Amino acid sequence: MTDTAPSPPTSEPLAPYPAPGQVGAILLTEAQIQERVRELGDELARKYRDTTPLFIAVMKGSVIFAADLMRAFKAPVEFDVMVVSSYGDALETTGVVKIVKDLDTPAAGRHVVLVEDIVDTGLTMQYLLDHFSKQGAASVSVCSLLVREGSEAAGLNVEHIGFEIPHDFVIGYGLDAAQIYRNLPYIGVFTGDL
Ligand code: PRP
Numbered sequence: 286m287t288d289t290a291p292s293p294p295t296s297e298p299l300a301p302y303p304a305p306g307q308v309g310a311i312l313l314t315e316a317q318i319q320e321r322v323r324e325l326g327d328e329l330a331r332k333y334r335d336t337t338p339l340f341i342a343v344m345k346g347s348v349i350f351a352a353d354l355m356r357a358f359k360a361p362v363e364f365d366v367m368v369v370s371s372y373g374d375a376l377e378t379t380g381v382v383k384i385v386k387d388l389d390t391p392a393a394g395r396h397v398v399l400v401e402d403i404v405d406t407g408l409t410m411q412y413l414l415d416h417f418s419k420q421g422a423a424s425v426s427v428c429s430l431l432v433r434e435g436s437e438a439a440g441l442n443v444e445h446i447g448f449e450i451p452h453d454f455v456i457g458y459g460l461d462a463a464q465i466y467r468n469l470p471y472i473g474v475f476t477g478d479l
Contacts, residue, residue: 303466307477308457312450315470318430318458321447322350325428326357328445329398332426337361339395341388343413344368346402349459349467350430350447354400365390371409382412393421398445401429402459407441430458431472 329338340358342351344366355364368386371379397417404410410427417425428445433452436443450472456462457469463479 303469304477307466307475308469308473309476310453311471311473312453312455313448313458313472318447318470318472319353322353322430323357325445325447326354326359329354329428330358330360333362333396333398334360336396337363338398339363339365339390339392340398340400341392342366342400343402343409344386345467346459346461347400347430350402351400354428363390363395367413369409369413380408382409384416391420392417394423397422397425399425399427401427403431403433403450403455404429404436404441404443405433407436410441410443431455431460 340351340355340362342348342364345368351364351366355362365388366386367384367388369382370385371382399410399413399417401410404427410429414425414427426445427443429443430447431450432441432443432446432448434449436449453474454462455472456466456475457472459467460472461467462475462477466475
């Protein structure tokens with residue numbers, strides 16, 4: 286994307302964002318998401334009440350969810366990030382998971398919670414489950430805000446799920462279209478052009 290330079294301060298109204306035509310149906314409102322995140326935080330705090338888990342945010346998509354989930358987890362927790370990518374700017378998975386940035390904290394012996402924005406084909410999750418089992422994690426759970434409908438049929442076991450969603454191209458609350466729209470507070474269907 287080619288950007289123009291930042292503008293001087295102005296009190297003029299800003300252009301609407303998202304621009305008209307970019308978002309169709311709102312699948313999950315901000316309030317629905319926030320309520321479910323509070324429930325997931327409570328569920329996880331009860332599950333890990335006798336230990337301090339290591340939350341690993343799988344970036345970049347989980348940036349917003351992980352920040353909110355951490356605050357909804359009312360107990361001691363450690364936090365680290367991995368940057369993983371399999372889609373890049375493409376609509377279809379490349380089929381290859383790349384670790385762009387690994388953990389700073391050793392996962393061996395830890396109770397790991399992988400925090401994902403979406404489990405779609407399950408490729409990323411499967412790769413990370415294998416990765417952390419090889420690293421000697423004491424346990425690995427997955428908490429994903431979204432999973433695609435039918436992912437259970439594909440043999441995926443995501444223990445902590447926010448919502449099941451249909452096979453639309455969704456954006457917002459961390460999810461992008463060509464890296465834009467992650468900052469929308471809701472999740473909607475992308476209807477723009479890439
Ligand atoms: C997205 C998402 C998950 C993964 C899920 O990441 O954040 O990590 O795809 O897809 P899968 O179940 O088919 O593997 P993406 O590669 O788009 O990178 P991003 O998080 O930086 O947006």
